[in-house]
Amino acid sequence: MAILNHFATACWKNMQGYRLNKQLFVFLRALHKSTAREEFGISAAGEKAMPERLTTPADVGKKTRLKTLKEMPGPSALSNFIEFFWRDGFSRVHEIQMEHRKKYGKIFKSRFGPQLVVSVADRDLVAEVLRAEGVAPQRANMESWKEYRDMRGRSTGLISAEGEDWLMMRSVLRQLVMRPRDVAVFSDDVNQVVDDLIKRVAILRNQESDGATVLNVNDLFFKYAMEGVAVILYESRLGCLENQIPQETQDYIGALHLMFSSFKTTMYAGAIPKWLRPVIPKPWEEFCFSWDGLFKFSSIHVDKRLAEIKAQLERGEEVKGGLLTHMLITKEMSTEEIYANFTEMLLAGVDTTSFTLSWACYLLARHPQIQQQIFTEVTETLGPGAVATADDVPRLPLIRGLVKETLRFFPVLPGNGRITQDDLVVGGYFIPKGTQLALCHYSTSFDEENFGDASDFRPDRWIRKDSTDRVDNFGSIPFGYGIRSCIGKRIAELEMHLALTRLIQKFHIGVSPLTTDVKAKTHGLLCPAAPIHLQFIDREN
Numbered sequence: 001m002a003i004l005n006h007f008a009t010a011c012w013k014n015m016q017g018y019r020l021n022k023q024l025f026v027f028l029r030a031l032h033k034s035t036a037r038e039e040f041g042i043s044a045a046g047e048k049a050m051p052e053r054l055t056t057p058a059d060v061g062k063k064t065r066l067k068t069l070k071e072m073p074g075p076s077a078l079s080n081f082i083e084f085f086w087r088d089g090f091s092r093v094h095e096i097q098m099e100h101r102k103k104y105g106k107i108f109k110s111r112f113g114p115q116l117v118v119s120v121a122d123r124d125l126v127a128e129v130l131r132a133e134g135v136a137p138q139r140a141n142m143e144s145w146k147e148y149r150d151m152r153g154r155s156t157g158l159i160s161a162e163g164e165d166w167l168m169m170r171s172v173l174r175q176l177v178m179r180p181r182d183v184a185v186f187s188d189d190v191n192q193v194v195d196d197l198i199k200r201v202a203i204l205r206n207q208e209s210d211g212a213t214v215l216n217v218n219d220l221f222f223k224y225a226m227e228g229v230a231v232i233l234y235e236s237r238l239g240c241l242e243n244q245i246p247q248e249t250q251d252y253i254g255a256l257h258l259m260f261s262s263f264k265t266t267m268y269a270g271a272i273p274k275w276l277r278p279v280i281p282k283p284w285e286e287f288c289f290s291w292d293g294l295f296k297f298s299s300i301h302v303d304k305r306l307a308e309i310k311a312q313l314e315r316g317e318e319v320k321g322g323l324l325t326h327m328l329i330t331k332e333m334s335t336e337e338i339y340a341n342f343t344e345m346l347l348a349g350v351d352t353t354s355f356t357l358s359w360a361c362y363l364l365a366r367h368p369q370i371q372q373q374i375f376t377e378v379t380e381t382l383g384p385g386a387v388a389t390a391d392d393v394p395r396l397p398l399i400r401g402l403v404k405e406t407l408r409f410f411p412v413l414p415g416n417g418r419i420t421q422d423d424l425v426v427g428g429y430f431i432p433k434g435t436q437l438a439l440c441h442y443s444t445s446f447d448e449e450n451f452g453d454a455s456d457f458r459p460d461r462w463i464r465k466d467s468t469d470r471v472d473n474f475g476s477i478p479f480g481y482g483i484r485s486c487i488g489k490r491i492a493e494l495e496m497h498l499a500l501t502r503l504i505q506k507f508h509i510g511v512s513p514l515t516t517d518v519k520a521k522t523h524g525l526l527c528p529a530a531p532i533h534l535q536f537i538d539r540e541n
């Protein structure tokens with residue numbers, strides 16, 4: 001199959017487990033197709049030629065004619081071009097989502113050159129799409145990522161892999177990190193990183209004349225998130241929160257910044273046709289250069305642990321360890337696949353978590369009463385000065401609500417993608433297989449139907465009053481939903497819950513006079529459009 005790159009194919013042939021997975025994949029896919037056909041009333045033959053009167057279960061009674069994409073409203077290709085390329089729409093994707101939702105309704109189409117995108121901006125329609133997913137959903141076209149990996153003889157990881165490759169890796173990783181109890185064991189490791197975060201706050205604020213302000217808190221949280229995710233993934237400390245950051249860690253941070261700060265460049269790397277690369281070489285060169293740096297870093301740390309394990313085994317010692325040790329010993333993935341997955345997980349786990357922490361502290365600073373309420377919950381639940389672990393988090397509903405509400409206000413991925421793998425009916429429209437969908441999480445997060453007084457910051461809206469109270473809904477799914485949702489959700493939550501609990505215990509967080517109203521901008525991810533400077537004032541014990 002085309003989706004197997006040559007490296008993964010070689011691994012495939014070598015491992016019995018993969019063969020089982022392939023059979024499983026074929027079986028599940030066939031099963032899914034037949035169920036989908038039944039659900040939508042599509043005959044096997046009808047799949048090829050578009051049936052004129054394809055019906056959804058809801059439409060059956062009404063005998064409604066399905067509408068075609070042609071009939072779907074949306075901005076013209078020209079206005080879209082002007083919006084994005086002339087008015088810098090790429091940094092306002094979230095706002096444009098809201099504007100288009102208002103103007104065109106719950107489902108609309110946009111054209112980006114030859115690419116047609118159908119945007120779904122309604123909670124129930126998003127649910128319809130995600131609930132109809134197959135066994136290996138596809139997010140977007142990852143051709144440029146795959147091309148780099150083929151060129152360098154590298155494997156794909158969870159983000160870039162598709163089909164059987166993805167399913168195999170996902171089934172290995174989901175058993176290790178998807179449940180809260182899987183990551184609870186990392187509480188102590190993460191808490192050591194939190195200790196360093198608190199010390200770093202003290203060092204940074206002492207450098208300012210008021211002795212209270214930490215400038216650009218995202219810089220601090222970036223280092224915390226990187227150290228936190230690495231302590232879980234690589235089982236080692238990187239020194240991000242030290243005064244002197246080790247050179248290899250600095251190189252990695254440089255590569256990561258290049259990947260994101262040159263977001264447009266890396267995006268163009270995928271968009272510029274290959275034949276134009278000799279004329280415009282920079283985007284592709286930078287893209288490859290940053291990936292080289294990211295892979296190199298992962299390889300160093302994976303190899304280091306591998307060497308330690310070998311030495312321990314040679315000495316006849318029992319090998320104990322965390323995630324990486326488990327993967328290296330069980331060999332459920334090849335070493336190349338481990339490099340690729342750890343590279344992609346580290347990439348996915350740093351900015352996402354740090355932006356959310358920055359926004360959470362910013363929102364706390366702007367809502368002192370809510371901050372006080374959460375402080376009271378924390379001190380009453382834990383007792384003064386106690387260090388929270390993962391086991392305490394269920395008893396801190398406002399801390400969990402704080403993270404959820406922050407992600408509703410600022411979903412790091414303001415929109416998520418899916419390429420339909422079968423013909424689909426959404427909102428009365430026939431969507432052919434292979435269509436790129438954009439699920440508009442930002443606009444559904446502010447929809448009054450989903451969240452009353454949506455523009456109010458209220459972490460307590462996430463607290464259940466009783467077991468029948470349904471506070472979660474498809475209006476805000478910042479980690480995605482279903483089989484292709486964020487694999488690092490529990491890791492990110494652990495890092496954020498433990499850090500926020502401790503910060504709130506230790507400091508009163510206030511807005512610095514240097515910071516006014518900070519807006520969000522889209523830069524691949526939804527991030528602060530300006531640096532956030534905050535004051536961290538010691539609370540009296």
Ligand code: HEM
Nearest residue numbers: 158345348349352353413478479480481484485486488492
């Ligand atoms: C606040 C923090 C985070 C947010 C909001 C977030 C959000 C997301 C979202 C929305 C997706 C796409 C889900 C979908 O398509 O349905 C995703 C995928 C992913 N995330 Fe996260 N993420 C966060 C942290 C992390 C962390 C800490 C890691 C790694 C340790 C991670 C690793 C990944 C990976 C590997 C994928 C791809 C999964 C796949 O395709 O199977 N993320 N994340």
